[in-house]
Amino acid sequence: MLSLSPNIFTNDINGTVAFYQQLGFTTTMSVPEEGEDLVWAMMTNGAVNIMFQSFESLGESLPDISRGNGGSLLFYIKVNQVVEFFGEIKDKVTVLQGLEKTFYGATEFSIKDNNGYVLTFAEHED
Template identity: 55%
Template sequence: MKSISPNIFVNDLQATITFYTKLGFTITHEVTTPEGETVFAMMANGSVTFMFQSFATIKGKYPMVSRADGGSLLLYITVDNIRQFYANINQHVTVLTGLEKTFYGTTEFSLRDNNNYLLTFAQHY
């Protein structure tokens, strides 16, 4: 195995693209319908890649994929220069826990994305 790129189903793809752009992600690939609606976007920041897909594209195809926004999933993302990253984004996102040194030796902070997912950013020393 070489990598994992979660495909996260969302209700508002454009709002999700806007949110993750604030975190420094850029679109690397997108799929649009013949009518011009974007229904899928792959976004990357360094070696971290997420895929976002609208729920509408799978309606009736995968009945087990149904939920309210958010879920029991934490996306744990390691970064360099966490203090600078935090300073760049903390005014643009909903921060849940500020920068803190953990008992296991990392500096972390957590935020909620626009889809109610929990993202924890960490720098290991």
């Protein structure tokens, strides 16, 4: 295995792209390549790639994928300078859990994205 790039389904792909831009992600690919009626986009921040796809574009394929926002999963993203990053975004997002030091040596915080997915950002001590 070489990498993992989650493909998150959403009812509001343009809103999702705008939300993740607030977190420092940039769009690296999209369908269509230009315009406001996106059906798919890949966004990148450092070594983290996340894809977003509209529920509508699924059509009848992959019927086992839930057609509702959110999910019973959490995206755990390692970052550098977590305290500074938290300060940059905390007033722009829904914070579920503020900065805390964990028993396993990480400083982390959790937010909810515009689709109801939980993102935890963590910096580990060396």
